[in-house]
Amino acid sequence: MGTGDPHGQAVAASAKWQSSSASVELPNRRIEEIFACDVFDLRKMRERLPKNTYDDVIRVMENRGKLSSDNAEVIATAMKDWAIERGATHYTHWFQPMTGLTAEKHDSLISPDGQGGVMYRLSGSNLIQGEPDASSFPSGGLRATFEARGYTAWDSTSPAFIVRGKNYATLCIPTAFVSWNGEALDKKTPLLRSIDALDKQATRILKIFGTDEGVKSVGSTLGAEQEYFLIDRNLYFARPDLVSCGRTLFGVIPPKHQQLDDHYFGAIPPRVNAFMAEFEEELFRLGVPVQTRHNEVAPGQYEIAPLFEATNIACDHQAILMDTLKKVAGRFGFVACLHEKPFAGVNGSGKHNNWSISTDTGKNLLDPKGETHTNIQFMTYLCAVIRAVHIHGDLLRATIASASNDHRLGANEAPPAIISIFLGDMLTDLIEQLESGKPQSTIQGGELDLGTFSLPALQRDSGDRNRTSPFAFTGNKFELRAVGSTASVSWPNTVINTIVAESLDEIASSIESKLDSDSSEERRDEVVRAVLSDLIKEHKAIIFNGDNYSDDWQVEAASRGLPNLRSTAEALPALTTEKVESMFAKYKVLSNTELHSRADIFAEKYITEISIEAQQMTVIARTMILPAAMMHQKNMAQTTIATKEAGVDASELKSMLELFSALISEFRTKMDQLEVARVVPESDPVGQCVYCRNEIVPMMEQLRYLGDQLETHIEADLWPMPNYDKLLTLR
Numbered sequence: 126m127g128t129g130d131p132h133g134q135a136v137a138a139s140a141k142w143q144s145s146s147a148s149v150e151l152p153n154r155r156i157e158e159i160f161a162c163d164v165f166d167l168r169k170m171r172e173r174l175p176k177n178t179y180d181d182v183i184r185v186m187e188n189r190g191k192l193s194s195d196n197a198e199v200i201a202t203a204m205k206d207w208a209i210e211r212g213a214t215h216y217t218h219w220f221q222p223m224t225g226l227t228a229e230k231h232d233s234l235i236s237p238d239g240q241g242g243v244m245y246r247l248s249g250s251n252l253i254q255g256e257p258d259a260s261s262f263p264s265g266g267l268r269a270t271f272e273a274r275g276y277t278a279w280d281s282t283s284p285a286f287i288v289r290g291k292n293y294a295t296l297c298i299p300t301a302f303v304s305w306n307g308e309a310l311d312k313k314t315p316l317l318r319s320i321d322a323l324d325k326q327a328t329r330i331l332k333i334f335g336t337d338e339g340v341k342s343v344g345s346t347l348g349a350e351q352e353y354f355l356i357d358r359n360l361y362f363a364r365p366d367l368v369s370c371g372r373t374l375f376g377v378i379p380p381k382h383q384q385l386d387d388h389y390f391g392a393i394p395p396r397v398n399a400f401m402a403e404f405e406e407e408l409f410r411l412g413v414p415v416q417t418r419h420n421e422v423a424p425g426q427y428e429i430a431p432l433f434e435a436t437n438i439a440c441d442h443q444a445i446l447m448d449t450l451k452k453v454a455g456r457f458g459f460v461a462c463l464h465e466k467p468f469a470g471v472n473g474s475g476k477h478n479n480w481s482i483s484t485d486t487g488k489n490l491l492d493p494k495g496e497t498h499t500n501i502q503f504m505t506y507l508c509a510v511i512r513a514v515h516i517h518g519d520l521l522r523a524t525i526a527s528a529s530n531d532h533r534l535g536a537n538e539a540p541p542a543i544i545s546i547f548l549g550d551m552l553t554d555l556i557e558q559l560e561s562g563k564p565q566s567t568i569q570g571g572e573l574d575l576g577t578f579s580l581p582a583l584q585r586d587s588g589d590r591n592r593t594s595p596f597a598f599t600g601n602k603f604e605l606r607a608v609g610s611t612a613s614v615s616w617p618n619t620v621i622n623t624i625v626a627e628s629l630d631e632i633a634s635s636i637e638s639k640l641d642s643d644s645s646e647e648r649r650d651e652v653v654r655a656v657l658s659d660l661i662k663e664h665k666a667i668i669f670n671g672d673n674y675s676d677d678w679q680v681e682a683a684s685r686g687l688p689n690l691r692s693t694a695e696a697l698p699a700l701t702t703e704k705v706e707s708m709f710a711k712y713k714v715l716s717n718t719e720l721h722s723r724a725d726i727f728a729e730k731y732i733t734e735i736s737i738e739a740q741q742m743t744v745i746a747r748t749m750i751l752p753a754a755m756m757h758q759k760n761m762a763q764t765t766i767a768t769k770e771a772g773v774d775a776s777e778l779k780s781m782l783e784l785f786s787a788l789i790s791e792f793r794t795k796m797d798q799l800e801v802a803r804v805v806p807e808s809d810p811v812g813q814c815v816y817c818r819n820e821i822v823p824m825m826e827q828l829r830y831l832g833d834q835l836e837t838h839i840e841a842d843l844w845p846m847p848n849y850d851k852l853l854t855l856r
């Protein structure tokens with residue numbers, strides 16, 4: 126093997142870790158000592174800021190106003206002092222470009238003082254605005270390279286933080302990134318705009334019900350659970366496909382993988398547990414609240430779930446979480462693999478996007494409470510989500526589309542490409558009652574009697590979960606389960622906020638237009654019920670509580686008129702339909718140009734990823750698998766000759782050799798075909814996506830099938846890469 130014996134190295138690395146960990150001191154730091162110690166949250170800076178400035182900051186944050194330049198200067202100095210006390214030497218405007226996760230350019234906090242020494246400095250204008258030389262960030266045609274100016278603008282509502290590593294500590298200032306003429310070049314700008322749109326429309330509903338007292342704003346909340354694989358570093362780097370594509374392009378599933386479900390919620394291996402503890406400690410330091418850690422379904426697969434927060438901050442925290450995950454994994458000899466489908470045949474990874482609507486006073490507007498049938502305000506918000514997802518199911522599907530997520534959606538492990546809503550028994554019953562009049566009752570879950578006095582009676586939920594649904598109501602929030610594990614959550618939440626804002630707007634207008642001089646609560650509720658009843662009639666086709674994996678659902682969904690966009694190539698055009706263009710424009714979330722630039726970037730990314738995979742595949746086929754196969758063939762031929770020479774019947778060996786030789790020849794033919802087909806012809810982006818989907822992807826699948834056949838035949842010692850068995854078993 127050209128890379129030495131990576132598996133042996135992996136075992137050695139693990140053994141080294143195990144022996145050194147024996148003497149490691151037990152962690153005894155208390156969470157409250159480290160939580161958010163590297164976070165500069167303006168809301169908590171009363172002691173560091175002059176009273177006037179602090180009051181102004183809070184006022185500005187609550188009313189989404191602008192800071193005066195004098196105050197910016199004061200804050201910049203306080204932030205700089207805070208950062209250098211913690212050892213920071215540099216600062217960066219941290220942002221989320223349209224592709225990739227995060228971007229940063231580091232500037233020094235230190236400048237010459239003019240007297241032969243140095244001083245620390247961060248001016249108000251450096252805090253508020255930056256101008257990264259960002260001509261190489263994708264803009265989807267929004268900027269040509271010669272007009273490359275882009276600005277970063279400080280998002281004062283998201284806390285600044287310090288990123289540390291060996292020999293460095295950098296102050297990171299969350300920012301939005303826009304072009305010279307103000308067009309959004311990042312994921313944060315439209316997200317913030319969508320939050321504003323949701324705020325405005327959701328507040329109208331509160332006003333209708335007279336429950337807006339003391340509420341300054343309404344926003345969405347987000348908790349995004351992240352699944353990932355850990356792969357031993359030594360093995361990872363012996364797989365060019367993992368390194369360049371994040372997934373294995375060849376590989377046979379071992380006899381025992383996830384069939385026994387013994388990994389799911391099983392005991393966490395000690396090396397992994399040590400990694401998780403350090404990973405979480407880093408997140409706590411950065412103020413990212415995480416809640417649970419456990420094994421996932423596939424061997425080597427894990428999950429981390431954060432506590433939910435306001436969506437803007439939760440999205441920043443998600444990006445920090447993904448960066449931190451990769452960084453800390455390396456310290457334990459792992460690579461954290463976030464790809465949606467690193468291994469064929471075992472479960473892939475996703476991100477569960479838990480979303481709800483909440484007032485700034487902490488009231489969850491999607492919490493049904495006990496006697497739900499009396500809670501007409503809850504039903505109004507619920508119906509807004511139903512309408513939004515029914516009208517924009519195709520957009521939601523397109524929002525989560527990527528080359529890597531195509532491996533999950535549609536396979537029987539992740540929600541299918543058909544978007545529908547799971548409500549569960551209680552809410553479905555309620556919606557049915559509401560459709561035909563005034564709801565009279567709420568189905569209760571009751572108690573679970575476990576049949577022994579030693580165990581407590583458990584409170585049962587009024588409905589079971591449905592893990593097959595792409596968009597499921599889970600108690601007091603919706604869970605979009607179809608987001609890919611590599612994806613940023615900013616974009617899906619921008620879309621959810623906007624489509625729900627649009628529906629709330631429609632509902633509010635409809636109610637307002639029907640209210641008359643009778644201002645009693647009874648009359649109001651009657652009007653609301655009538656509006657919601659019509660809405661349910663029109664949009665209930667989106668509700669589906671059955672098994673989303675079944676074939677019957679595909680047929681039924683079609684008869685309900687729900688789109689089934691199986692691949693990214695089919696889904697992406699839904700981003701730029703007229704209904705989407707006008708919605709984004711109406712709520713000022715994305716202009717037409719901004720929307721189209723995004724669609725182009727997504728298409729380009731899809732085409733590039735497929736092209737890289739196809740090319741990488743032919744390289745592995747030609748330079749790794751084929752030579753190993755020929756060596757194996759040579760060994761077989763020599764054995765056949767030797768057997769014959771020894772006077773023993775070699776006819777069996779000869780036919781095995783012939784079969785194997787035919788397999789090689791088939792493999793080589795497919796490889797050559799892919800080599801030709803992988804060059805994407807000139808066309809528009811949509812045409813190129815379709816070409817990738819229809820021509821390249823099937824050919825890659827065929828070549829993989831043959832390569833995997835070869836793997837099952839070739840002598841194990843000759844196989845040029847660590848196999849699945851090794852990759853999936855962490856020691």
Ligand code: ADP
Nearest residue numbers: 346347348349430431432433479480481599602
């Ligand atoms: P479940 O049992 O449905 O998985 P959990 O309480 O474990 O529910 O939460 C799963 C994820 O949902 C967590 O990341 C959590 O922070 C998030 N979550 C819970 N409530 C909300 C909410 N109101 N808004 C957004 N996310 C939420």
Ligand code: MG
Nearest residue numbers: 350477479604
């Ligand atoms: Mg969940």
